[in-house]
Amino acid sequence: MTDTTGDKNHGDKNNTDSTDRTDSVWRTRPETAADAAAVRSVNLAAFETPLEADLVDALRTDASWLPGLSYVAEGPEGSVTAHALLTRCEVDGVPALALAPVATLPDEAMMALVLDASAPVPQGTIAYPAPFGI
Incomplete structure (x- = not known):
């Protein structure tokens, strides 16, 4: 993989480091059906219990699911x-x-999630989809 500039030194013409930095390129994209098992594995590894992995599986079949808004x-x-x-x-x-x-x-x-300070943040009681169990 190469970065979007095509420059191994990320545009720094004064960089004398000859190390190929393309090994640090990360990509984000919407989840596909082929990612379901990998997404479950990530959630199982990240949390102490399988509850979050089970939640993602349940949400996939719920009306609250928004195609294209599950990102990997x-x-x-x-x-x-x-x-x-x-x-x-x-x-x-x-x-x-x-x-x-x-x-x-x-x-x-x-x-990381960057919040836009100029946008209002809703306040009140959150009504979660049924799979959250709340």
Whole structure:
């Protein structure tokens, strides 16, 4: 894999390090049906119990599932190393998205969510989809 610039030194023309840095390229993409087992493995490795992995499996068959909003991260070698899921929920009757679970293989990846401070954050009681069991 190469980075999007095509430059092994990530655009730094003064970089004298000859190490090939393309081995650190990560890719995120929507989950496909072929990823289900890998997503389950990531969630099983990330949490102490199988509850989150079971939750993802249950949400896939629930009306709260939004195709294209279950994301995976692939490590440099192409294997799934992280997973983040957005599903429908409600906050005091207002449609919203729930971000859960977010999982990475231990010592493999880090995921970050940047919140836009200019956007209002809904407040109130969250109504989770039935598979959450809440």
